[in-house]
Amino acid sequence: MSQHQRALVLAFFRQVGARFPAYGLYSLADPIDDPHTAMGMGDAIDDIGDITLDMRDVIWLADNIGPDDAHWSFRLQFFHWGTHARDLVRYLHGRQFG
Numbered sequence: 001m002s003q004h005q006r007a008l009v010l011a012f013f014r015q016v017g018a019r020f021p022a023y024g025l026y027s028l029a030d031p032i033d034d035p036h037t038a039m040g041m042g043d044a045i046d047d048i049g050d051i052t053l054d055m056r057d058v059i060w061l062a063d064n065i066g067p068d069d070a071h072w073s074f075r076l077q078f079f080h081w082g083t084h085a086r087d088l089v090r091y092l093h094g095r096q097f098g
Contacts, residue, residue, distance in 0.1 A: 009053070016049045023048070026091045047088035054081040 001009075023044035030040065054077045062070035 047084040
């Protein structure tokens with residue numbers, strides 16, 4: 001990633017943070033970890049930003065290359081955006097319902 005691209009990504013994440021100022025870090029326990037594993041930390045802004053960037057890539061592929069490539073990317077990147085989505089849903093559910 002070039003320095004210019006990195007600056008654009010950082011600016012994007014600042015925009016996400018500005019749109020969701022109440023969101024931030026949260027405790028995270030991975031359900032497949034050993035029960036004695038220390039708690040981790042998640043970041044709702046990072047989750048929203050990463051999911052958005054991955055979905056933008058999928059949309060770009062659909063618009064510029066074709067639906068097969070977009071579908072392939074959507075499924076391939078699930079290991080990344082799917083983890084963010086799972087963690088973010090748990091955080092948002094906890095904020096909403098306690």
